[in-house]
Amino acid sequence: xxxxxxxxxxxxEFITTHFPAIPSDHIESLCAGxxxxxxxxxxxxxxxxxxxxxxxxNINQLGESLxxxxxxxxxxxxxxxxxxxxx
Amino acid sequence: xxxxxxxxxxxxVGVPWSNQELFDAIQTSLERWLGREERxxxxxxxxxxxIGHRTRYVQRPDxxxxxxxxxxxxxxxRAAEDSLRAVxxxxxxxxxxxFDAVIAVSSTGLSMPGLADQMANIVQDRMxxxxxxxxxxxxxxxxxxxALQIGANLGTDIRDILIVVVEPTSTIADPRSVERxxxxxxxxxxxxxxxxxLSSEPGHGAARLEKIVSWHGNEPDLIQWEKxxxxxxxxxxxxxGFESSVRREILEATTQIGWNKKSGAxxxxxxxxxxxxxxxxxxLELDRATLEPSIRHFRAFSNMSSASILxxxxxxxxxxxxxxxxxxxxxxxxxxxxxxxCTKL
Numbered sequence: 421x422x423x424x425x426x427x428x429x430x431x432x433e434f435i436t437t438h439f440p441a442i443p444s445d446h447i448e449s450l451c452a453g454x455x456x457x458x459x460x461x462x463x464x465x466x467x468x469x470x471x472x473x474x475x476x477x478n479i480n481q482l483g484e485s486l487x488x489x490x491x492x493x494x495x496x497x498x499x500x501x502x503x504x505x506x507x
Numbered sequence: 508x509x510x511x512x513x514x515x516x517x518x519x520v521g522v523p524w525s526n527q528e529l530f531d532a533i534q535t536s537l538e539r540w541l542g543r544e545e546r547x548x549x550x551x552x553x554x555x556x557x558i559g560h561r562t563r564y565v566q567r568p569d570x571x572x573x574x575x576x577x578x579x580x581x582x583x584x585r586a587a588e589d590s591l592r593a594v595x596x597x598x599x600x601x602x603x604x605x606f607d608a609v610i611a612v613s614s615t616g617l618s619m620p621g622l623a624d625q626m627a628n629i630v631q632d633r634m635x636x637x638x639x640x641x642x643x644x645x646x647x648x649x650x651x652x653x654a655l656q657i658g659a660n661l662g663t664d665i666r667d668i669l670i671v672v673v674e675p676t677s678t679i680a681d682p683r684s685v686e687r688x689x690x691x692x693x694x695x696x697x698x699x700x701x702x703x704x705l706s707s708e709p710g711h712g713a714a715r716l717e718k719i720v721s722w723h724g725n726e727p728d729l730i731q732w733e734k735x736x737x738x739x740x741x742x743x744x745x746x747x748g749f750e751s752s753v754r755r756e757i758l759e760a761t762t763q764i765g766w767n768k769k770s771g772a773x774x775x776x777x778x779x780x781x782x783x784x785x786x787x788x789x790x791l792e793l794d795r796a797t798l799e800p801s802i803r804h805f806r807a808f809s810n811m812s813s814a815s816i817l818x819x820x821x822x823x824x825x826x827x828x829x830x831x832x833x834x835x836x837x838x839x840x841x842x843x844x845x846x847x848x849c850t851k852l
Contacts, residue, residue, distance in 0.1 A: 458559035459781045460802075467786060479782050480691075481747045484551035487558060 421506045422473050427495040430472035434465055448492030455491075462486065475502055510659045511713040512849055514601050516702035517821035518593035520586075521564035521675075526557040529694065536571040536682050545685060552687055556694035563697025563809035566590075570677040579678055579738040583616030586675030590700030591622065594671050595629045602704060603667040606630070608639040610657055612650040612672045614812055614840075615679050626671050639665060647730060648777050648839030649721070650813035651701065652847055656719045658705040670703040674812040681735035688733070692741030695780055699811025701818055714824055714833060714849040722760040724842035726752055731840065753783060753838065758790055760844035761836075768792050772832040775819035778805035779838060813837065827851035 432444040439455055447455075456462050466477045466486075477498065479486065485497050524532075533553055537546050566586040573579050611622035618625070623640035639661070646653050654670040661668065676696035681689045709715065729752055733742030743749050760766075774797045778784050784805065788798045795802075804819050811818070816837050823833045831851050838844045 453554075453558075456558075459561065460559065460785075462558055463782045463785045466782065467789065470786075476751055478747060478750055479555075480749055483687075484548075484555045487555050488551050 422475055422499060422502045424495055424499050426473060427469070427498050428491070430469050431491050431495065433472065434468045438464070448495070449490055451488070451490050452494055453487030456487070469498070475505075508663055508707060510716045511706050511709045511852075512716060512820075512824070513603075513704040513706045513710050513713045515817050515821040515824060516594050516597035516704070517818045518590075518597055518700055519564060520590050520593050520700045521566035521698045522568060523562045524565050524568075526559065526561050529563070530554065530557050532571055533690075533693070540683065541685070549685060549690065553690055553694060556691055561806050561809060564699065565677050566675045566698040567677055570680050571682040573678075573680070573682060574737070576737050580616070582678040583675055584618050586678060586698065587613065587616065587618060587622060587673045588625065590673035590675065591626050591629050591671060593700055594702040595626070597702065598630055598633065598669070598704070602630075602633060603706065604633065605635045606633055606638060606667050606669045607635045607665040608641070608658070608661060608668040609634075610641050610643060610654040610668065610670045612643045612646065612654050612670065612813055613674060614645050614647050614650055615674050615676050617644060622671070622673060626669065630669075646813065646839070647841065647843070648779065648810070648812050648815070649837045649841070649843045649845045650839075651703070651817050652719065652813065652835070652837045652845035653721070655703065655705065655716070655847060656721060656845065659716055659719055663707065666707045668705040670705060672699075672701045672814045672817060674699050674814045676812055679732075679738060679740050681738065681740040683736040684740065686733070686742070688743040688746050689735065689740050691743065691746065695810050696741070697809035697811050699808060699814030699818065701814040701821075703817060709852055712824075714827070714851045716847070716849045718848040719845065720764045721843060721845045722764050724756040724760060724844070726756055726842040729753070729756075729840070729842050750782060750786075753779070753842070754786060754790070756842045757787060757838050757844055760838070761791065761846075764844065764846045766791070766836065766846050769832065769834070772834050773800075773823045773827055774798070775816055775823055775833070775835040776801045777816050777835075777837040777839070778802070778810050778819075780810065781805060813839070824851060
């Protein structure tokens with residue numbers, strides 16, 4: 421099971437690298453869809469999380485959360501899904 | 508017997524639709540019949556499928572108004588004929604004096620007489636009257652590669668083979684469905700047509716077909732046609748587990764069919780979807796530059812089922828230098844994977 425801090429840390433790392441103009445301190449309240457607007461960015465974001473967290477992140481399972489939720493809620497969802505997978 | 512890809516025909520059929528244009532059309536269509544709450548949830552999902560800039564070509568821009576079996580079937584027949592004629596225009600510019608076989612591929616519809624017979628009529632001045640005419644149906648995104656596999660194994664009396672692919676994928680969209688796999692299909696696919704002249708003789712610009720092998724996996728129900736409102740439509744048995752299952756199947760396939768990393772070779776991967784394309788490339792250790800022709804194709808045309816890999820091959824063979832290897836990998840329903848390899852002469 422993955423830790424929430426690790427998920428948020430991996431998200432911050434991605435945003436700092438790919439969107440340097442966006443301050444990464446408060447990403448949890450940012451809507452993911454307002455930051456990630458291209459399909460390639462979205463896929464790279466998911467692949468980055470997979471690499472950093474050592475889990476398989478399923479876009480279809482996360483569904484529309486990937487663009488309509490904020491990063492904080494998305495981190496919660498990833499933790500929840502990883503807990504389900506671990507059961 | 509050696510076979511040579513003399514040319515790949517890659518006509519563009521239909522009109523381009525951006526992600527935004529498709530989203531607007533779907534939204535307008537859903538407003539006619541779906542309640543506010545359900546519509547919002549579905550549109551959020553469709554926004555995800557249509558994130559960013561991408562286009563697809565649509566042969567029947569009225570496809571979201573289809574309301575009967577006849578609407579879908581007639582749309583397929585018209586689009587298929589347009590596609591066959593588009594390939595015939597390319598053949599007129601560069602084709603053999605006579606084809607000894609026509610293998611026609613489509614996974615999006617059926618017609619009688621078959622597509623190979625129809626094509627033989629369209630290019631009748633170039634047809635051997637004793638030609639083998641064969642339709643390959645329902646083979647999904649590996650259809651064109653399966654046709655190449657057949658062509659590569661035909662006897663010596665069949666010298667020049669035409670493979671023609673028509674995939675008007677929009678004609679199977681179900682505008683009255685709330686199933687996510689239906690909309691995943693609508694958003695992922697584009698309409699397309701393509702062809703190959705496969706010959707027993709080499710010629711200018713040809714590529715020698717070195718290898719074409721397939722692998723049949725263990726997920727027969729992963730991708731299938733489901734029964735829609737009044738026609739069949741694209742379906743995934745397990746939408747949430749789809750990406751994982753496909754990745755697992757392809758990686759298993761690549762270990763079985765001899766795919767290995769090779770520097771200097773050009774490479775085409777069937778653009779099933781951008782997530783699959785990139786994650787697969789990572790697993791196969793393909794760098795972004797190697798993958799770029801497939802990504803570029805997906806951005807411009809989306810997934811045109813088995814017509815896509817031929818458009819990508821068309822580009823790769825045009826850019827390959829003499830003696831350079833061109834490899835391709837396609838995957839689709841079955842679960843089926845085909846690996847092809849040719850060398851530009």
